[in-house]
Amino acid sequence: MTSNTIKFIFENKIHKILNPDPNETILNYIRLRLKKTGTKEGCAEGGCGACTVVIGELKKNNIVYKAINSCIAFTPSLEGKQLLVVEDLMLKNGSLHPVQSAMVNYHGSQCGFCTPGFVMSLFSMYKNNTSYDEKTIEESISGNLCRCTGYRPIIDAAKNLNNNKSDQFKKNKKKTISLLKKIRPESIFINSKNKKYFAPRTVNELKKIIKKYPNLDFLSGGTDMSLIVTKQKKDIKNIIYLNSIDELNYIKENGKYIEVGATTPLRKFELFIKKYYSDFNIILKRYGSVQIRNVATMAGNIATASPIGDSLPLLLSLDASIVIESFNKKTTLKLKDFFIGYRKTKLKKGQFISSIRIPVYKKNIFKAYKISKRIDDDISSVCASFNLAIVNKKIKNIKIAYGGMASIPKRAIYCEKILLNSNLSEDIILKAQRSLEKDFQPINDMRASKNYRMEIAKNLLMKCFIEIKKNRLIRLNY
Numbered sequence: 001m002t003s004n005t006i007k008f009i010f011e012n013k014i015h016k017i018l019n020p021d022p023n024e025t026i027l028n029y030i031r032l033r034l035k036k037t038g039t040k041e042g043c044a045e046g047g048c049g050a051c052t053v054v055i056g057e058l059k060k061n062n063i064v065y066k067a068i069n070s071c072i073a074f075t076p077s078l079e080g081k082q083l084l085v086v087e088d089l090m091l092k093n094g095s096l097h098p099v100q101s102a103m104v105n106y107h108g109s110q111c112g113f114c115t116p117g118f119v120m121s122l123f124s125m126y127k128n129n130t131s132y133d134e135k136t137i138e139e140s141i142s143g144n145l146c147r148c149t150g151y152r153p154i155i156d157a158a159k160n161l162n163n164n165k166s167d168q169f170k171k172n173k174k175k176t177i178s179l180l181k182k183i184r185p186e187s188i189f190i191n192s193k194n195k196k197y198f199a200p201r202t203v204n205e206l207k208k209i210i211k212k213y214p215n216l217d218f219l220s221g222g223t224d225m226s227l228i229v230t231k232q233k234k235d236i237k238n239i240i241y242l243n244s245i246d247e248l249n250y251i252k253e254n255g256k257y258i259e260v261g262a263t264t265p266l267r268k269f270e271l272f273i274k275k276y277y278s279d280f281n282i283i284l285k286r287y288g289s290v291q292i293r294n295v296a297t298m299a300g301n302i303a304t305a306s307p308i309g310d311s312l313p314l315l316l317s318l319d320a321s322i323v324i325e326s327f328n329k330k331t332t333l334k335l336k337d338f339f340i341g342y343r344k345t346k347l348k349k350g351q352f353i354s355s356i357r358i359p360v361y362k363k364n365i366f367k368a369y370k371i372s373k374r375i376d377d378d379i380s381s382v383c384a385s386f387n388l389a390i391v392n393k394k395i396k397n398i399k400i401a402y403g404g405m406a407s408i409p410k411r412a413i414y415c416e417k418i419l420l421n422s423n424l425s426e427d428i429i430l431k432a433q434r435s436l437e438k439d440f441q442p443i444n445d446m447r448a449s450k451n452y453r454m455e456i457a458k459n460l461l462m463k464c465f466i467e468i469k470k471n472r473l474i475r476l477n478y
């Protein structure tokens, strides 16, 4: 059945919105309609965390809590979920939630503008973990900026949560689960203010919609797409929301390749990929923030085709393929053949990426490096990825790819040719470094100058081979 009413749990009750504006952000809904003004707007582009809210989702008779940036999520995406805002944390008798008490006790707030966002990020961490070490804490607040308190007192507050593990949400869990079961998400079709919004629940439904309306714009996590509304101040007229399709939220491995369904959030993938390619996990840990990775997808990163999309050089060096579907066709394409120009791909109207296939190289060495101005929540200046085998002291099966070095993420073909079948000597690496000038002519922009980019690209190549030769990591931050 298809509905035009969005249903979600708010303040322990079922909340309904009839035919909402598909371009209205959750942040605006909370502040302007629910009149809950604790949640703040800072940047309106997912970068500061002031708007962080927590979404509860029913998964196998349990509730999974996810911190998200409400400024870049549209209201219809609340269908079938629980919405928690900072006002929900305090009890009716005025008692503070353990996260709030810890922030007070450890002086984690000064002007207070960022505080609701930090509280909600820490609340999500509190609910999803049993203990909190410094790494978990730092990761949990990597998407929250504070301009005045500084982070040390906030981290101290978070550490103190190790001693306090019970809250009202734990006590109400059964009731919330039964409410979530009552509002099991339905397929949605909204036609409001001249805008159409479809949220199918199956691939079959998706294909029927595409057949009828081939010009709809696909929306997954919305971490790129929503900025059309919040930053460019334009409307997205016709949306087809993919993240409602659970069928595409999967990761499988068949010995030859790992297959990642299009709606799989990056946060789920980053945990899975660690045992295959640990540097992939390390790069994803620095990809946006927890709020971003809780909703953003790799398919969205690929379709965006940004030259500085972080997963792209890694996938290129692993020689990944994408599965592209339309209402009546399914094809597989190597990612290296997918990008055709600056933010241009081979995707045609009505075609969507249904999954990504990443080969499993059991004997290869895989390395990836991201250079950005900040460690957390920053886009790459240069991202480099290396995949190779060493057989009888010779370099074999080598694939190198860079982001930030051209108008598209690209393999370093000349460099690969020099290294293939060579010994791992300094002379060869120096020659390979020089060949990068044939592979790439980077540009100057606000992130880096062309000279800096080239220098970094060469240095990362050298770093990769020093790490391989010395058999140890040369890294500052982990």
Ligand SMILES: Cc1cc2nc3c(=O)[nH]c(=O)nc-3n(C[C@H](O)[C@H](O)[C@H](O)COP(=O)(O)OP(=O)(O)OC[C@H]3O[C@@H](n4cnc5c(N)ncnc54)[C@H](O)[C@@H]3O)c2cc1C
Pocket: 045, 046, 047, 072, 217, 218, 219, 220, 221, 222, 223, 224, 225, 226, 242, 262, 286, 287, 288, 289, 292, 295, 296, 297, 298, 299, 300, 301, 302, 303, 304, 308, 309, 310, 311, 347, 351, 352, 353, 354, 377, 378, 379, 380
């Ligand atoms: C604060 C912030 C930090 C960020 N940090 C990083 C970072 O560190 N590294 C990085 O690489 N990126 C970063 N990004 C960019 C963005 O998060 C990624 O590109 C993300 O992977 C996009 O995925 P999504 O699911 O949110 O895509 P959406 O925004 O939903 O869609 C993006 C584009 O892909 C299309 N699309 C989505 N899914 C499909 C599909 N299955 N088939 C066909 N087309 C599809 C959409 O139509 C749209 O054109 C950041 C963004 C923000 C706001």
Ligand code: FES
Pocket: 040, 041, 042, 043, 044, 045, 046, 047, 048, 049, 050, 051, 052, 069, 070, 071, 072
């Ligand atoms: S307002 Fe800055 S992340 Fe949403």
Ligand code: FES
Pocket: 108, 109, 110, 111, 112, 113, 114, 115, 145, 146, 147, 148, 149
């Ligand atoms: S307390 Fe002022 S911005 Fe964080």
